[in-house]
Structure formats: C-alpha cells, structure tokens
Amino acid sequence: MTIKKAIILSAGQGSRLLPLTRDVPKCMIDFNGRTLISWQIAALVANGVTDIVVVTGFRTERVEDHALQLYRETGARIRTLFNPFFQVADNLGSCWIAREEMDQDFIILNGDTIVSDEIVAKLVSGAKDAITVTVDVKPDGDYDDDDMKVNRDESGRLHHIGKRLLPPDTNAESIGMLAFVGEGPAIFRNQVDQMMRTPEGVARWYLRAIDIIAKGNRVGTVSIEGLEWQEVDFPQDVDAANALTEKWVSQGRYGA
Template identity: 45%
Template sequence: MKAIILSAGRGSRLLPLTESMPKCMLPVKNTTLLGCQLDTLERAGIRQATVVTGFLPGLVEAELAGRSGPLKASAFFNPFFQVADNLATCWMVREQMNEDFLLINGDTLFEVALLQDVLSSPARPIQVTIDRKASYDSDDMKVTLEGTHLKAIGKSLGQSVSHAESIGLLRFMGSGPGLFRAKLEQMMRTQDGVSAWFLKAIDAIARTTGEVETFSIQGRAWAEVDTVEDFKALESLSF
C-alpha cells in the first residue's frame, strides 16, 4: 500500500498565513501539516508516499529531503496547479496509481488509530472514509448512503440526502485503481475535466458501477485545515 497526498495548492483561504508558503508547510506541533501526515503514515506502516506539489514546490521538496526513516516520500510537481482543480492533478499522477493506494487531501490530519482502522477494514475496490455529525453545511463534502454503499458524493447534496461526510481519505484496492484511472481519463476528455474535483469521478463511478463503499471512523480524531480558524484550532490537537 502506497500513499498519494494532494498538496499542490497555496491555500488562499488561509492568507496571510500562506503568503510565502504552501498550506501543507504550515507549522503544526514540532513539524508541518505535511510532516504530521507523513509521520502518521509511517507509524501506520506505510513505506511509500508521493506528494503532489505546486505552489512553492522547493519548500516541500526540502521538507521531504530532510526526512529520515522507513517511509520514502518523493515529490511530483504539478505546474498547472493554478489553472486546474484536483481531478486534473490526479490525472497527472495517474501512473503512480498502479497498485493499492491511499489518496489523501493535503489538508486532512488524522490519528494513527483512524488510519489503522482504514487499512485493516475489508478489501474493497474503492472506499471513501466518512464521519457523521448532526448536520452538514455547504462546505462539507457530503455523501448519500445505502447501508455502507455510496450512492452520491458532493458539496451540493441536500440535507435530506446527506448521511455523512468524506474526511478526505480514500483507499483503492484490487480493481479500484484501474477503475479510477479509467474514469479520470474519460473525464479529462470533457470540457469540464480541468475544473472538476476528483470526487466528481468517485460520484460517477458510484452512480454507474456501484463499486464504491464507505468506512465510518466515527469517534476517531481528525481535522481539516481550510481556514485560519481551522489552523488556530490545531493548537488543541490531541493526536
């Protein structure tokens, strides 16, 4: 199992904190947001990671070069990060999706126990990690479920069909990487491909093939860093 981390963006909603550094390089505890992610992956037994860079890539490359330990992390530069969304980013790094892998948003932190739960869950082609709460807002990546089966995913889903939210951690196994690569190829040939989120591809796979499952980590600790308020909240992070 390898990991692919999508860390190309600047994080404009975090300005002025990201004026001169990418979001993934923001300081967290004694390391960075990216450092926390890589440390968690390493403690869970992951030994290979690809970090997709974009804004000020040299800072991320220096961070990776300074790491030691069993996890080997390399950078993949996306020169189109300012004009393309993350579906195109995934398409660019699709050759790395040649075996079982985790796909992780660059702004999602989670405790080791959460990742261990995901890694030890039953093998499925595509699995979206989800959490539940009382209500969801327009910024949440909401999911519609039928049991554990994913029926739809997107920020625009209505409250009545929003049963949980994606935390930004997906697992692909067996036929899953091939299914995802094929859908990326298909969608990148459309007019809207460059501006789409990769979860639009997951939504399309779920609706047409039924090959997308979910795994709930309700009760485990995780955090998403989108805003300055989110970043300040990391001061009380307990994992």
C-alpha cells in the same frame, strides 16, 4: 490487509488562509513542531505505508526540500510530482499528474487534512471494496456548505458524494481519504483520464470521479466516527489543528 503506497495531493496554496499562506504552502504550516504534511506522513508510516508520492504545486521547492528531510527522518520512500497547472486546475488535475503512480493498492489523502494513525488503520482494515471512502458522521446532521457530503445506505455502500447534496440526502461526510485496492486503482485511473479529456475536466474535484464511479460500481465507506481529524481550510481550523496536535505531542504520539 496492508497498503504500502499513498498519494498526497498538496499542490494548492490555501488562499483562504491568507496571509498565512502567502509564501508557505498549506501543507507546510507548522503545528506544534511538525508541518501538516509531516503529521500526515507520521500517521501513514505508523501503519506500514512506505512509498509516499506528494503532488506539489505552489512553492514546490519548499515541499520538495521538506520531502527529502522527511525521507531521512522516517526511512519511507517519499517522492514529489510537480503539477505545472496547479493554478488553473482543481485536484482532479493533480490525480491525472499522478495517474502512473496508481499502479497498485494505494491510499489517497487531501493535503489539508490531519488524521490520526487510528484513522489510517481503520481505513486499511475496512478496505473491503475496490474503492473505499473514509467518512465521519455528525450526530446532529448539521453538515455545512463546505462539507463534502455523502449519501450511503445501511450496508455502507456510497451512492452519492458532493458538496451540493441536500440535507435529506446526506448522512455522512468525506474526510478526503480513500483506499483503492484490487481493481480500484485501474477503475479510478481510467475515470480520471476520461474526465480530463473533457473541457470542464480541469475544473473538477477528484471526488466527482468517485460520484460517477458509484453509479455503476460498488463504492464502500468506512466510518471513523469518534476518531480525531482536522481539515485545515479556514483561519479557525488552524486553531483547532493546533489544539489537536498539541494534545498529540503531550501524549508523545509518533515520537513528537
């Protein structure tokens, strides 16, 4: 299987990283000579993704200019969509802005997560269901309040996803990257549209849509346990992401 399209949700400022993100969007933080979004795009392009849509918000001009630079460097078609209500809506709103781009098989990726090319490859090869969620597993089962927790069965089917899952019901965590194939894009697009028509829609995470979909449809999972990724939410995450990308640079990955 090949998936040619990706949508990256990069509208937020990253206020938990202030003052680092006072004037710089989170996706533009530099890690060893590459921005966070550049690392993401390198992993996607390495797996044949050639059409990339970036949903922007905070300091959109910086991201737009950088997207043009990355287009020139990679040859991939990299476009931006501005989310004008990024300050008052959560990322379900960014999905709604990008709904017309959900017109074929695609990958969606949170704009604050650095992933390796192996992770993208594993998701693409494992996307057997209409919707597939990439998950990691903590051997000690110690998932914290900020983890997007997942309950799945032995077949890999996802039953629930959300930050409020109780420890006994949690056996994995979402890394914020999903694949939609076949009917998946239409199923997701329709659910996003329904939720955004409600008063509380703007305050929702898009993974809430996945939780609702999973009640009536099979949502699959792919485990990337043991592979390298790093979410960048807090100051300590910046140090961890620097260490990870420093290793990748020393290995010469993605031509870095």
